Amino acid sequence: EKTDFKLAWTIYVGWMPWDYAAASGIVDKWADKYGINIDIVQVNDYVESINQYTAGQFDATVMTNMDALTIPAASGVDSTALIVGDFSNGNDGVVLKGDKTLKDIAGQQVNLVELSVSHYLLARGLESVGMSEKDVKVVNTSDADLVAAFSSDTVTAVTTWNPLLSEITAQPNTSEVFDSSMIPGEIIDLLVVNTETLEANPKLGKALTGAWYEIMATMSGTDAAATEAKTFMAEASGTDLAGYDAQLASTKMFYTAAEAVAFTHSADLMATMQKVSEFSFDHGLLGEGAPDATFIGIETPSGVYGNTSNVKLRFNPAYMEMAAEGAL
Amino acid sequence: MTRIINRQPSRYGRLALGFLPFVILLLVYIVASDARLAENSADKLLPSFQSFADAVVRMGFEPSKRTGEYLLLNDTLSSLQRLMMGVGLSAFIGLVIGVGNGMVPYMRSPLSPLVTAISLIPPMAILPILFIIFGLGELSKVVLIVIGICPIIIRDIQLRTDDLPPEQLIKAQTLGGSSWQIIVRVVLPQIMPRLIEAVRLTLGSAWLFLIAAEAIAATDGLGYRIFLVRRYMAMDVILPYVLWITTLAFAMDWSLKRVSILLFPWYHGTQGGGHD
Amino acid sequence: MTRIINRQPSRYGRLALGFLPFVILLLVYIVASDARLAENSADKLLPSFQSFADAVVRMGFEPSKRTGEYLLLNDTLSSLQRLMMGVGLSAFIGLVIGVGNGMVPYMRSPLSPLVTAISLIPPMAILPILFIIFGLGELSKVVLIVIGICPIIIRDIQLRTDDLPPEQLIKAQTLGGSSWQIIVRVVLPQIMPRLIEAVRLTLGSAWLFLIAAEAIAATDGLGYRIFLVRRYMAMDVILPYVLWITTLAFAMDWSLKRVSILLFPWYHGTQGGGHD
Amino acid sequence: MTKSEKPIIQIKNLWKEYGDNVVLERINLDVYEGEFVSIVGASGCGKTTFLNLMLGTEQPSRGSILLDEAPLDPEPSTERGIVFQKYSVFPHMTALENVMLGEEFSKTSMSSVAMGRLIGRAKEDARENAMAILEQVGLSQAANKYPSELSGGMQQRLAIAQALIKKPRILLLDEPFGALDPGIRKDMHQLIGQLWQEQKLTVFMITHDLSEGFLLGSRLWVFDKTRQDSHAPERFGAHITFDIPLSTGKSGEEELERLKATELDVA
Amino acid sequence: MTKSEKPIIQIKNLWKEYGDNVVLERINLDVYEGEFVSIVGASGCGKTTFLNLMLGTEQPSRGSILLDEAPLDPEPSTERGIVFQKYSVFPHMTALENVMLGEEFSKTSMSSVAMGRLIGRAKEDARENAMAILEQVGLSQAANKYPSELSGGMQQRLAIAQALIKKPRILLLDEPFGALDPGIRKDMHQLIGQLWQEQKLTVFMITHDLSEGFLLGSRLWVFDKTRQDSHAPERFGAHITFDIPLSTGKSGEEELERLKATELDVA
Numbered sequence A: 001e002k003t004d005f006k007l008a009w010t011i012y013v014g015w016m017p018w019d020y021a022a023a024s025g026i027v028d029k030w031a032d033k034y035g036i037n038i039d040i041v042q043v044n045d046y047v048e049s050i051n052q053y054t055a056g057q058f059d060a061t062v063m064t065n066m067d068a069l070t071i072p073a074a075s076g077v078d079s080t081a082l083i084v085g086d087f088s089n090g091n092d093g094v095v096l097k098g099d100k101t102l103k104d105i106a107g108q109q110v111n112l113v114e115l116s117v118s119h120y121l122l123a124r125g126l127e128s129v130g131m132s133e134k135d136v137k138v139v140n141t142s143d144a145d146l147v148a149a150f151s152s153d154t155v156t157a158v159t160t161w162n163p164l165l166s167e168i169t170a171q172p173n174t175s176e177v178f179d180s181s182m183i184p185g186e187i188i189d190l191l192v193v194n195t196e197t198l199e200a201n202p203k204l205g206k207a208l209t210g211a212w213y214e215i216m217a218t219m220s221g222t223d224a225a226a227t228e229a230k231t232f233m234a235e236a237s238g239t240d241l242a243g244y245d246a247q248l249a250s251t252k253m254f255y256t257a258a259e260a261v262a263f264t265h266s267a268d269l270m271a272t273m274q275k276v277s278e279f280s281f282d283h284g285l286l287g288e289g290a291p292d293a294t295f296i297g298i299e300t301p302s303g304v305y306g307n308t309s310n311v312k313l314r315f316n317p318a319y320m321e322m323a324a325e326g327a328l
Numbered sequence B, C: 001m002t003r004i005i006n007r008q009p010s011r012y013g014r015l016a017l018g019f020l021p022f023v024i025l026l027l028v029y030i031v032a033s034d035a036r037l038a039e040n041s042a043d044k045l046l047p048s049f050q051s052f053a054d055a056v057v058r059m060g061f062e063p064s065k066r067t068g069e070y071l072l073l074n075d076t077l078s079s080l081q082r083l084m085m086g087v088g089l090s091a092f093i094g095l096v097i098g099v100g101n102g103m104v105p106y107m108r109s110p111l112s113p114l115v116t117a118i119s120l121i122p123p124m125a126i127l128p129i130l131f132i133i134f135g136l137g138e139l140s141k142v143v144l145i146v147i148g149i150c151p152i153i154i155r156d157i158q159l160r161t162d163d164l165p166p167e168q169l170i171k172a173q174t175l176g177g178s179s180w181q182i183i184v185r186v187v188l189p190q191i192m193p194r195l196i197e198a199v200r201l202t203l204g205s206a207w208l209f210l211i212a213a214e215a216i217a218a219t220d221g222l223g224y225r226i227f228l229v230r231r232y233m234a235m236d237v238i239l240p241y242v243l244w245i246t247t248l249a250f251a252m253d254w255s256l257k258r259v260s261i262l263l264f265p266w267y268h269g270t271q272g273g274g275h276d
Numbered sequence D, E: 001m002t003k004s005e006k007p008i009i010q011i012k013n014l015w016k017e018y019g020d021n022v023v024l025e026r027i028n029l030d031v032y033e034g035e036f037v038s039i040v041g042a043s044g045c046g047k048t049t050f051l052n053l054m055l056g057t058e059q060p061s062r063g064s065i066l067l068d069e070a071p072l073d074p075e076p077s078t079e080r081g082i083v084f085q086k087y088s089v090f091p092h093m094t095a096l097e098n099v100m101l102g103e104e105f106s107k108t109s110m111s112s113v114a115m116g117r118l119i120g121r122a123k124e125d126a127r128e129n130a131m132a133i134l135e136q137v138g139l140s141q142a143a144n145k146y147p148s149e150l151s152g153g154m155q156q157r158l159a160i161a162q163a164l165i166k167k168p169r170i171l172l173l174d175e176p177f178g179a180l181d182p183g184i185r186k187d188m189h190q191l192i193g194q195l196w197q198e199q200k201l202t203v204f205m206i207t208h209d210l211s212e213g214f215l216l217g218s219r220l221w222v223f224d225k226t227r228q229d230s231h232a233p234e235r236f237g238a239h240i241t242f243d244i245p246l247s248t249g250k251s252g253e254e255e256l257e258r259l260k261a262t263e264l265d266v267a
């Protein structure tokens, strides 16, 4: 039986707890409890971490709901969203230079990470004002360089996430014309585990979930321990406590398991995943073999969206429920 | 002949041995790919040859559903244009400054230390500054290539200019040549084949910088496509693109060599014989 | 002396001219930085020298709150270790395969075309594959450097081995040397200074690949830090780091040159005189 | 030997030092138009340095050299032609182009000043002149060949042809035949002797081959150090210890015999 | 000339062809121990090719060469020493190390086989032998210098010393003095003549300098093509058109006179 597992995480406000979890020994504590070893690995490049997971190098990796669908699921790797950690509530946004509204974006070049949640956010924003992607020109730009790029005169519109977003909006003469708080619950940050591995090793799911909610409890407090934990996370993500708190403010963290369970059970999740599926299909992300958006089945507690015989992405609240019940 | 250093394979032996490692690599790939696909038929990491063929047809020979363009052609043209501009500009600047530094002491004194310092800076690390100065358009991609390879070309050309026998320059002066005439008639023509060599040497780096630039901000290009489809791990597209880039790089190198042999027969006759 | 190509600046003139462009660059920076800061005092693009000093103190001389480590020291050690391993391994492989290819026809036939093909592949394009084969640990960073520079070193060393006068090898055979003895006593010692030259030439690329690898998978290192703070456009950290990398690169180049002169006086005496 | 009234070259108390190293000292000599001066001396004694001073690539530390009673141009000019042992011709030009170059540098037209090239009629004239000189040195068959396609001897013929097109007042030769095979040397001796007499050249030739010096020269200079300080060999420079008039056309041995007979010490 | 009973070298109907190009044809000769064979001939006629066949770097297309009545080793070996015009010594070793190398390659100990080095006592012996040979060629003062610090003549002395340490049955010289100045050549002639007589060497020397060939050799071979096909010059190869016994120690001119007197045609 397998006892050694690897989890990959990348720097993002909602995933920083994994760094603290590894450094503070909380993960080891929970792993020991279930008699397994969990190696927490930081990867700098987000897409690379998901690709590595998809290729089988990691058992678990943090990613958004959209990327979980378009990378591992579309590559035939049956994946389970073990922990629904948070959703973006203003952490992603569309910014224009000058005093503008979203409608002014028509005809502009928009710099963003193509095929990422930013792209999705932009599409949803355009939809909300009766436009479509055809009305703008999308320029693929690497996330690390977006802030510098925005300083250039040739760049007038960007869509991005934090902490880049706050760096950009902090520059004078900018307008944030659309953000993820206008589509609440659609950009979800998950811990995804290989379904096969999870089914064979329920201990892994229990240990990870247990560790996660222990940190959530610490973090959500207002005491010195919470400050210490958040300062640690802030520094690891290259900012300070104030900066990190600002990012947390635009993130809807599910500090308790019960909140996350409730979110997972809601029928909205299935509706969101349908939108994501359709967007992904339109952009060719479901693979060349996909005849339509329903090609890949997505299982949620409220039902399955798409092809039930090809379910590759599962929202499984079972472990979070155990955490909520204190059964871990 | 008994010493191993004296033993020569026959002509056909050499050919067969040359193919051997490629055949082995191919077999290793096929076995590994089959194994992964047997486990998960949607695996994208090591696609089957059928998937490669499909991807090549899709990218190369069918117009894109979204834009109606032939993507491979479009990407290739965009990338080649950037590469040629970057390399062309670097060669031009390299020639002017390199020959200038090599010939004119009053030019060399201020410029040579500067070029050395610039050549040591890792270009990727100063990308943000480049964006701000040159914007995110085509210019910044060309500039990244130029910053990456131009110092190398300048230093190379400067060395080659220094290496010209001083006897030649003295002789040219006794024939009444002015500084400018000597540079135009004696130095430049002799440096040209060496410039081609310098360009050939830096072409690999130029591709590297091009791909890096396209990965950072672009709407088309070979590097753009590779990094875009990396988002859904489309190795069936990435690997043919890598192969295509390799082929293009090889073709450019080969053409430059041909051009040099054609234009500068005197260089390849005797003194340049050893340069491959 | 009237022709410009014959006019030489004096010793001090040369020194002054050498500093000139750096002074100008500094002035340009100060003016531009002041202008931007006057407009927006929170501007991060061109920080004041005070900000640089603060950042240097923070990164270099105060222990990190998170781990208690000195970040600059830590980053430098990590990066240098990776770089040295990558470059050391490349040099070793380059020496073995390069000399082998140059000396043993039965080794050259299969390996030479393979090395040529590999040298043409842009390493950045196959990064994902590398990470999958070699994992995301230290190994893959070292491997990226090796893949990036090893083919160049191999080809260089092979060329240099070929360039050894055949007379020497024949003479060694008439003195009764076996293949192995000839390689050990005649070829390797003569190739060593050329290996150092090859390493010096590829050091710039090695830094490039190191930084690229650290940007994708690392938890420390100079490249990691630059990419981490790039999200916040902390130029007050980035520019000192770039300067530091440049200094390290220069120091390594200089030391290698010294070592070569010290260990191989015969090489730098006459035949190698022109190599700087 | 045509001795005109005024010497073409006057060397007045010439010294050359590199830092503390005195290379040449106290050289005083006159040379008349049409003389052929052979220069011999131990390796490193300053022969090339002397030629560099004549050429203008080095400047005297003390004293001066006058050409036609005026100080020498302090950089190489068309008055002084030169042929080195190697690298005197341009490898990227055909033989004809090599010889034409001197005229193309003449700066008589815009295209010459701007591009170092002649066009039209002027170019035709230059080509004819060049062909005539190539003919003289026996290279008309090889006019369109690159130097790398020529043998060592042919390359040196070409270098001479190239230098002659500017009709220099003096011709400087630094071991011009040092890299040639003995057989080919003989041909070259014949050629240079013939050109010297036909064109009334004033020639300075450095050679390591004493018999070559005797054979070709109308005058032989021996460079040597007479003062020695064994602790600081660089303290004293070489000067011309012998200045021997020769009757040309005789072989080295004959000449040596003749000189021995006149009881001059040429150790 | 000591003629022993059996020839040391027997050349039997030797042909060498490169593809269609016949370089050497029909060479049949015997050479006895202690002979000094000077080889002359036009450039490109196959002299070096002949030496390569003797050396083992090239194989005969037809016929064979026997050394002490056994076929030659088909690759270079210690029986045949060689000195080239250039690059015969190892630039990364001092003069002493260059000469010691032959003994260090002797494979009498593990360290020699594995590293090509001797250690301890064996190394001391090798050093002494090497110093003795350096003494003979007049290089004992320069034992610890690198070749680049030696003059051209000293480098060639070193190359000879290096070849002699293995006591080769035959010594092959390919224009060994071709790159030297005339004065230095004379010294080298003396050295090689002396070594030849003292050590009873069998020597084959290619030279472009006819008088050098006459001066040193006890036998002179002239390589030439006698059959010519002007349409396909590569159809016929060169062979040895003259094989002239010489009385050594005389100058080239004297010898030529002597030969002319014996009515032999040496055009």
Ligand SMILES: Nc1ncnc2c1ncn2[C@@H]1O[C@H](COP(=O)(O)OP(=O)(O)OP(=O)(O)O)[C@@H](O)[C@H]1O
Pocket: D018, D021, D023, D041, D042, D043, D044, D045, D046, D047, D048, D049, D050
């Ligand atoms: N540019 C220079 N700087 C310093 N010293 C020099 C320079 N040029 C020549 N010398 C010194 O001047 C001396 C004479 O050198 P030169 O080349 O004139 O000798 P040479 O007679 O031509 O010798 P050779 O016969 O070997 O050509 C040498 O000791 C040399 O070291």
Ligand SMILES: Nc1ncnc2c1ncn2[C@@H]1O[C@H](COP(=O)(O)OP(=O)(O)OP(=O)(O)O)[C@@H](O)[C@H]1O
Pocket: E018, E021, E023, E041, E042, E043, E044, E045, E046, E047, E048, E049, E050
């Ligand atoms: N490896 C080879 N392959 C093909 N042809 C060769 C080879 N080596 C020599 N030749 C040919 O053999 C002929 C004789 O060459 P070789 O070098 O033996 O002449 P040589 O008498 O030594 O001339 P030189 O006096 O110029 O040294 C030449 O025509 C040459 O082209």
Ligand SMILES: [Mg+2]
Pocket: D047, D048, D049
């Ligand atoms: Mg000289």
Ligand SMILES: [Mg+2]
Pocket: E047, E048, E049
């Ligand atoms: Mg030869």
